Amino acid sequence: MAPQRSGAPEPKIERSLTLHLRGDWGGANLHRICGWIAQELADRCGPYTRIATWNSRGFVDAVRAVGRGEVQVALATPAAFVTAALDGRGPYADEHYPDLRALGVLPQRDRLVVGVRRSFGVRTFAELRERKPALRVATSVNDGVNHVGVAAHALLERAGVDVTGWGGEFLSDERPFESFDHVLAGRADAIVHEAIMLPAWQEFGKDMHFLEVEPDVLEALEAEQGWPAADVADGYFPDTPAFRTLDFSDFLVLARADLPDDVAYAIAWVLGETREVIERQYRHIPPDHSPITYPLDPVAIGRTPVPLHPGAAAYYEQLEA
Incomplete structure (x- = not known):
């Protein structure tokens, strides 16, 4: 049975979008999450919407891709490691991205x-x-x-x-x-x-x-x-x-601050309100041994180590109202 929805308004974006996402090497969890986002987002956008998922490694390369504007959305793991990109620590000493924003974080207890x-x-x-x-x-x-x-x-x-x-x-x-x-x-x-x-x-x-x-x-x-x-x-x-x-936990869904607010809201809404789509792909595995630790909690999805995009925050704030 599908989880009860929160009552946050379902997004409807009249214009058609062309979006680029970055997942993993192609056969792991980040690509699967990108597929889920693409399916549910495209259902709620204009009829000529196209969403592509690029292969990635899901690490520093993914953070750089979204920070440089090569893609609109990227996933990286573990979530806490991305905070260094905000202020130029570690691998980001020569190029950092203070305008990185989170759309949500999906739990993987690792x-x-x-x-x-x-x-x-x-x-x-x-x-x-x-x-x-x-x-x-x-x-x-x-x-x-x-x-x-x-x-x-x-x-x-x-x-x-x-x-x-x-x-x-x-x-x-x-x-x-x-x-x-x-x-x-x-x-x-x-x-x-x-x-x-x-x-x-x-x-x-x-x-x-x-x-x-x-x-x-x-x-x-x-x-x-x-x-x-x-x-x-x-x-x-x-x-x-x-x-x-x-x-080494969690998958962070990243964008930049210049992602349109309605798109950021829509992706956050997809993460929180259509979680059944991704959960059912893992329910044959016990939660403590699952690559995604279910059941997903929309409030927890909004607790990110990188500041939330304002559009995404508008969704999560409704859950705690």
């Missing part, structure tokens, strides 16, 4: 975790620094664009882990699936990655010790980069107690 094969006997970062094992570490490329690779290397460096200096190596790929394959095939001794809700983690998780990130490391990453910390629940991985690590 973490960046560090796992080391149990055969190494390493349970903490202190033990890792003491033993200095030569590890083959599966993670994403550290190219200044991929948030996973950037965060993985920053976390290890801040924690005093010198993978190559200890005789190890990085096995670097773009997407998590290649990293999972390295672990499953025995090519990797450790992994630093996200997308922890995917089934592969349960398959190889029984062979891993997951290391809690030390408080001073997490505090430094938040102070310097704006990256928050979060917990992984007890038993989320096989035979693993709760631990704290880097938060």
Whole structure:
């Protein structure tokens, strides 16, 4: 049954639009969200509306594309990492975008975790620094664009882990699936990655010790980069107690301040009022292991780390009235 609507006026844009969105590589969640937005928005716009979704990586490249005006809307993850683009921190030091605005945030409860094969006997970062094992570490490329690779290397460096200096190596790929394959095939001794809700983690998780990130490391990453910390629940991985690590949550829907207000309102309305369209694509998966954490809450969708576009804010304000 479709969720009850809030009573916020349904948008109707008489003119026909041509919009460009940026999703992911093509076969993951950001592209699926773009398809949902395109379908529901086009239903409420002029008859010649055209909405295209461009392939993307969903990281720094997506933020730059919308900031530069190459597309009107882009999705990026994790949401908190985008705040650096507002004031020029990290990868945005040479080019930042104070006019970025959010249309909403869709929940994906994710973490960046560090796992080391149990055969190494390493349970903490202190033990890792003491033993200095030569590890083959599966993670994403550290190219200044991929948030996973950037965060993985920053976390290890801040924690005093010198993978190559200890005789190890990085096995670097773009997407998590290649990293999972390295672990499953025995090519990797450790992994630093996200997308922890995917089934592969349960398959190889029984062979891993997951290391809690030390408080001073997490505090430094938040102070310097704006990256928050979060917990992984007890038993989320096989035979693993709760631990704290880097938060890697949520899909941020981005635009610029110059997006017309009625379009921004319409997209926010789609996110909040037609959520059944996207939810039903994930209901075969338990919520805590779903790539989109359902049920979606329209009020929470409007709580974004980047300032809301005024048009989008006009929708969310009606929910809390």
